[in-house]
Amino acid sequence: MRCRLLIADLGTSSLKVMIMGGGGQVESSTSEPVLTYTEGKRHEQKPAEWWKSFKKACRTLHNQGTGLDVDAVVCTGQMEDFIPVKDGRADTAILYSDQGGSRRLQNRHLASDAVTAVTGNDWKSTTPLMKWLADEAPEKWERVLFGSKDYLIYCLTGVSVCDPVNGTVTGMMNVHTRTWDEQLWNGTGISYRQLPLLLEPEDIAGYVLKEAAVQTGIPAGTPVCCGLGDGGAVTLAAGFQAGGDSGYAYAGTTGWAAVPADTLAMSKEGSVFHLAAPQKGQFIKIMPLLNMGNVHQWAVHTWCGHGNFEEFEKLAAEPKAMPESLVFIPYLNGERNPIVDEKARGAFIGIDSQVDESHMARAVLEGLAFSLKQVFAQAGLASSSLFLVGGGTKSRALRQIVADVFQCRVQVSAEQERLAMFGAAACGWKAVHECSWEEAGKALRGIDHRDIIVEPDVSKKEILVKKERLFAEAARRMRGIFDV
Ligand code: ADP
Structure with missing residues (x-):
């Protein structure tokens, strides 16, 4: 089973990008620092900087002589972010670690038993933030994203998605059906179309747009997987x-x-x-x-x-x-x-x-x-x-x-730093070969990790x-x- 993948991991402190060759070997990799802006209990990052770093990383790989003509792009990254998007742009990503004052309305509200049975957890994470945004700052957003990697996907394809792993920590997803639960997001003041599309990690979210291709060097039309948190x-x-x-x-x-x-x-x-x-x-x-x-x-x-x-x-x-x-x-x-x-x-x-x-x-x-x-x-x-x-x-x-x-x-x-990227790679294999998780896992096991x-x-x-x-x-x- 062979496929060539561009994999990105947008973590809290760095963005790592690598090209994984047909046999699973790492052809080349690079990383860029990611800055967190803290003010008291507020922890934020700037999505525009994520995208800039991603473009820079792609250029670095290209300059190293690595072709960016891959079978698919797969992204992973930090979860439980809250990223309001307006006019195709996001100014701020509120991080999972943010505990800032009343405007965040306390990140984690306790959930009732009935909610727990649906969401798998006894807290509600994102709903209070959604309500705050809908009530206080409706002009600031038209859709919302929940993961750093989803912003990269949005810039690459123009499609807003979320995966079920990250969907869980929003407290709005039914973990059994892996769909947004109307009862959970209802009352937040937002409409269904403002939520990202929930896809499976191996699903194709979209294809690299012409403009994104010019900016990154990844050929237009390259499939981009939904990936996972x-x-x-x-x-x-x-x-x-x-x-x-x-x-x-x-x-x-x-x-x-x-x-x-x-x-x-x-x-x-x-x-x-x-x-x-x-x-x-x-x-x-x-x-x-x-x-x-x-x-x-x-x-x-x-x-x-x-x-x-x-x-x-x-x-x-x-x-x-x-x-x-x-x-x-x-x-x-x-x-x-x-x-x-x-x-x-x-x-x-x-x-x-x-x-x-x-x-x-x-x-x-x-x-x-x-x-x-x-x-x-x-x-x-x-x-x-x-x-x-x-x-x-x-x-x-x-x-x-x-x-x-x-x-x-x-x-x-031995691959501590790149473990999340190897997990993302399995999604890429599954997407490209339409194989089972077991087969994707076998391909991953075949890599010499020492x-x-x-x-x-x-x-x-x-x-x-x-x-x-x-x-x-x-x-x-x-x-x-x-x-x-
Ligand atoms: P995070 O959960 O924040 O991603 P890491 O996986 O980077 O954390 O782990 C951070 C921990 O790694 C530190 O708290 C420390 O215990 C350990 N650590 C970091 N650098 C070293 C080092 N050079 N030698 C031994 N332990 C280290």
């Missing part, structure tokens, strides 16, 4: 690379365990959310952790200086006589799993007079690994093998500690099992302690 693209690629439907753990700034699911299952104690999976009729169940790489960064900053990851690696590497009693609870920002507790905070327990900063540094990483294991179990995932993704995997110490705590082989993708494999140290098992129990017990007993 990066949460879905990473899950798709992780599933294919891990060689099954086994789920994976994400150790980025925050963390999560993600697992493919056939049904929706809300959690009684912790927090769970669902995305419609790229595959029709399936879901991705996600158990989030608020504390992961951000805690790692805090520890690096505290003991080694800001961003001095290498120094921290040395500090946390196997200190002498690691105390068996020392455990770190990493809830610096409250936590969502195993229970939702906004007031929870971090703690070291079991400190004795022998404890020094290297023990504490290692205890921090162990605490993060215990948290990941808890959330993995909660997601119903067997911890017999683990596919680990996210920037936290750059830490050798964390990778090894996770393998030791899980007592299983940890597979880390993943990093970390084997567990069996000699650590006993002590880490004891510590894990101590961790769980300490976290349990600390519940409510900050209510005083």
Whole structure:
């Protein structure tokens, strides 16, 4: 199965564009920085800058001698944006992380059980924003887009689309039928024609327009797939690379365990959310952790200086006589799993007079690994093998500690940075060859990724099992302690 694709990933901090050759090899790639404008709690980006960066990236690829004559263009990118469009232009993209004042009307409203059954989640994300826009600023928009990649598609083809993965987080899509639900967007003051067209990730959204062809160098008439939000693209690629439907753990700034699911299952104690999976009729169940790489960064900053990851690696590497009693609870920002507790905070327990900063540094990483294991179990995932993704995997110490705590082989993708693009590539293959997801996955597996494999140290098992129990017990007993 061969096809040549132009793939773009428009993330929060960078736009990456690559040409994937007929056999799945990366022919050439480039990236451009993406700026976020923050003012207080407002987090915005400028869609005009996205498009400018995309054109520049295409020019760079062209100047490198790479032809842009591809079978299809596929895009992925940040999700849960809110992008009002007027006269074919968008001035602002309000980001998922934006918590700005009353005009945003609080991004996430709690949804009723009936809404949850339809949307898969117990919050409404975009509807309050839509209502605000319809009420306060009707002159500012005539349609709305929800994903960064959808703006690129709009500029390339003139068509406004949304994929079911990103559609889920708007809180207006029925996750079962993968269509906008009238009851959900009704009352927002907008009409159906102002919403983007919901397509499947492998559907062709449109064809490159003449004007866009002149600006980018991509031949006019090239098909452009709908693609999918990066949460879905990473899950798709992780599933294919891990060689099954086994789920994976994400150790980025925050963390999560993600697992493919056939049904929706809300959690009684912790927090769970669902995305419609790229595959029709399936879901991705996600158990989030608020504390992961951000805690790692805090520890690096505290003991080694800001961003001095290498120094921290040395500090946390196997200190002498690691105390068996020392455990770190990493809830610096409250936590969502195993229970939702906004007031929870971090703690070291079991400190004795022998404890020094290297023990504490290692205890921090162990605490993060215990948290990941808890959330993995909660997601119903067997911890017999683990596919680990996210920037936290750059830490050798964390990778090894996770393998030791899980007592299983940890597979880390060598293509961390491009994982979402590989997921998008599967959509391209499916579109061009009209093949099944399995066949697209096989093509993706065929690419030599040279993943990093970390084997567990069996000699650590006993002590880490004891510590894990101590961790769980300490976290349990600390519940409510900050209510005083
Ligand atoms: P995001 O979820 O924001 O996309 P990333 O996947 O980039 O996050 O992961 C960010 C985390 O990666 C940081 O919080 C830190 O824990 C880890 N990290 C980043 N750079 C390094 C490094 N050089 N060495 C070790 N860990 C790193």
